[in-house]
Amino acid sequence: MIPTLAGRLQTRIFLLATVGVVLTALVVPVLPGGSGSLAETYLTAYLILLAAAVAGLGWELLYHLLMQFRWDKDWPTLFGLVTIVPEGLLMWTLLERGLIPGIDGPVPFSTFATMFAVVWTGQWLFANGPMRVLSVQWRLRGGRLF
């Protein structure tokens, strides 16, 4: 990908709000480790998604800075996949310390990891393919949708 900063931020929000929301809806009923009601799990999952979106905007600023050291000013496909590690770790740390507003009880690691991996992979696959069909111009203007 060859994102601009505006493109990064717009794409991040758009993908979480579409692919992220749909995949979360699909994956929650089959998440492992859950003990509460389905409604509670949904609430927790969407709060995590929201927190990931907010934190993601900060991550994008960092990625954009790092990208400036690349001559091509590109963001290789692989980077988009492996950044699940730092972002996932941060989100898990925030969860563990109870720093995500609205989530009181503990969330099992398997629940979090499964949801995060499914949503992340789904978004990454979507951004590297079908997104180009949804908007022909998207990849030609640095990931900007507007």
Add this chain to the structure above:
Amino acid sequence: MPAAQHHDALTPRLIGAPVWHDRMLHEAGIPVHDVPLVSVGGGLGSFTLLDVLRICGVPASAMRVLSNSDTPWQTWEYLTRVSQLPPGERIRSDAGARPDNIWGFPSYAVHEAWRDRSPKLLWQVLVEPVFADFFSPRASTVFATVKREADRIAYGDMLIKGQVRMVRRRDGGGYFTLLTPPPGTSPAKRVAIRSQYVHLAVGYPGLKFLEDLQCFRETYNDYHRVVNAYEPHEHVYEFLKTRPGTVVVRGAGIVASRVLQRLMDDRARYGLQTRIVHLFRTYVTGPHGRGPLMRRKGGDGWAYQAFTFPKSAFGGQLKAQFDRADGLRRAELYKTVGGTTTPKLRRWQEQMRQGREGNWYHPLQAVVHKVEPAPDGRLVSFVSHGDGSPGHHVSDFIIDCTGLEADMPEHRVLADLLEHGGARRNGAGRLTVEKSFEVSGTASGNGALYASGAATAGNHFPAVDSFLGMQTAALDIAADLARRGFCAELGPARSISQWFRWATGRPPA
């Protein structure tokens, strides 16, 4: 029909008039045909625009391509083949740049991986460019997929063969494009196409020769030993198979890399003793640029870059910067990111390393002053080396890899447009275009004249001479035409439905 109609002559009155009235053509006896849009060129630039417009709902009957070429890939195939890129070799282009597929999905990497049942290609595109070279499609993949798309959009039905002489504005709006059909195919020597819209994608006017080499060729009438990489020069490689020889290679771009690869491949394959003297006018010794945020890789003479521009110039940050910049800043940006480059491919690096170690590949910084024949018929290049010391290099052949002619007015249609059509040159000597790729100063009533490809370099978008660049231009032209009511907008719904039509091989609708 009046007798005058049989003259079909390009009268002095027509030649001298920047704007033609319908009556003038009638009096000159030149038959006039109507079509809403014509694209002049018939290469990949024309193909890409017509492809996008067909996807935007324009029927094939509303558009014509005027060209000498039978297929849109004909010129490109010729140039790649003679410059040592046979169909099976990989071109210098990104996986997502598919002239046959404006969405770039699935990419050429997925296409080839599926076709060849090769997960290795998927792995390459996943880990590029960090753990592998950039994936690039084979030239043959491009030919085959463009052919499929050309058939799908009925390209053949839109093609009119012939030589375009000029495009002139029409009194009352639109344009006349004057065409000379191939001999024997038309009762008229010339015909005029009257259209509201014209698109020019005429490519490069010709080959560019280094001055000293052109001087040698003309002085000694020797077109055998001094060759341009873009003209057929297979005899060089055949000669070297028969006896040991020395070749001087001039140039530092992708074509120089490919010529070196051919010489080195042949050397290894046939056990040859070929010596290669590679003369760099600018010898790059290492990474270079303004600072840590703008540093390009380089070394052993070359400036390294995966594609013709940094990748983001095709659609990311650099594209946005060029787009926003004023004239001065833009020129500065061109200076920073432009220049001759070649990809740093692992295979080429290994070949050159072997050559340097084996003392048969000699990369040197040198400015050539003149080339003269030696008494034994070979060539002597008189040079100044990087340290200023004079020297000379004797060789059996010189291969000029410095590229294609970039002086656009060398092209007859563009020259006429500059002289009579209101077009003007930009700082880079090419056509000045608006952001919609409409050629500035050429508007004619309700008509518009657009250009794409190499002729439009030096404007708001740098990567015009590339697959993705031609698609960018085509999409921007289509958006402008949609605004004018010529075609539908390519919004999400149309894009998705048209992609499915593409995927299932059904014609656009």
